[in-house]
Amino acid sequence: MTPTDATPPIRLLLCDDHAVVRAGLLALLSSTAGIEVVGEAGSGEEALAMAARVRPDVVLMDLQLGDGMDGVEATRRLASGAGAVPEEAAPRVLVLTMFDTDADIARAIEAGATGYLLKAERPEELFAAIRNAAAGRTALSAPVADRLMAQLRTPRPALSERERDILQQLARGLGNREIARALFISEATVKTHLGRIYGKLGVDTRAGAVAVATERRLLG
CATH class of the missing domain: 3.40.50.2300 (Response regulator)
Structure with a gap:
């Protein structure tokens, strides 16, 4: 115009x-x-x-x-x-x-x-x-x-129940060691889950994961 x-x-x-x-x-x-x-x-x-x-x-x-x-x-x-x-x-x-x-x-x-x-x-x-x-x-x-x-062509897979649990702990501001203690798993397992969470949410930081999870109402 x-x-x-x-x-x-x-x-x-x-x-x-x-x-x-x-x-x-x-x-x-x-x-x-x-x-x-x-x-x-x-x-x-x-x-x-x-x-x-x-x-x-x-x-x-x-x-x-x-x-x-x-x-x-x-x-x-x-x-x-x-x-x-x-x-x-x-x-x-x-x-x-x-x-x-x-x-x-x-x-x-x-x-x-x-x-x-x-x-x-x-x-x-x-x-x-x-x-x-x-x-x-x-x-x-x-x-x-x-x-x-x-x-749209390759929608990200849904988070597992354990991944949602870890996201909840991330939102509380807990570190890897604290998350491991809270969920009775090893720090190595926490790190593995975090890598998968980042990939599914399309982020590369803890803050980014919490922000996207909040936007998509994954923390409720």
């Missing part, structure tokens, strides 16, 4: 904890026809508060936002109309990040993101994604779309 004088510009809010990144995006987008940057935020909390004030059509959201609320939680609140943003004014959220792991993609999409774009994309791809997001269409980087298709 080619913007015209009769078409109002897409109101865009930037959320990234790096000021230099925000400045670069602002410079890039300010000269783009049909897109108006109406605010900048350096944290998830700031994005929620600013979205309530400026009513953006699209929020360009980074996932890693330093201390405090991360981009996934901010996406969930924005997309659902929770907090200061009323449901009827909920913006579309377009993730713009460096991270393309299965866990990051799944968490963002499950939180309600309209699209998922990588920072390595060309400017033209970013502009098109913003316009697609504003129109309610899914916007995905090609590598992200490929990963999603691969997941």
Whole structure:
């Protein structure tokens, strides 16, 4: 679609904890026809508060936002109309990040993101994604779309009862030795189960396993 004088510009809010990144995006987008940057935020909390004030059509959201609320939680609140943003004014959220792991993609999409774009994309791809997001269409980087298709073709196996037990202990913050004692198994067995859990959830850290398990309601 080619913007015209009769078409109002897409109101865009930037959320990234790096000021230099925000400045670069602002410079890039300010000269783009049909897109108006109406605010900048350096944290998830700031994005929620600013979205309530400026009513953006699209929020360009980074996932890693330093201390405090991360981009996934901010996406969930924005997309659902929770907090200061009323449901009827909920913006579309377009993730713009460096991270393309299965866990990051799944968490963002499950939180309600309209699209998922990588920072390595060309400017033209970013502009098109913003316009697609504003129109309610899914916007995905090609590598992200490929990963999603691969997941659909080869769904991950379900967790066993023992693996769920170990996940529960992980969520409590226990280390391998403590988990072994709590479940009356060896540390080597705990490590073996953790490797399988990571593979099934598409993560490579304990924190990632707990985050994905929480998103998929595997800890209840």
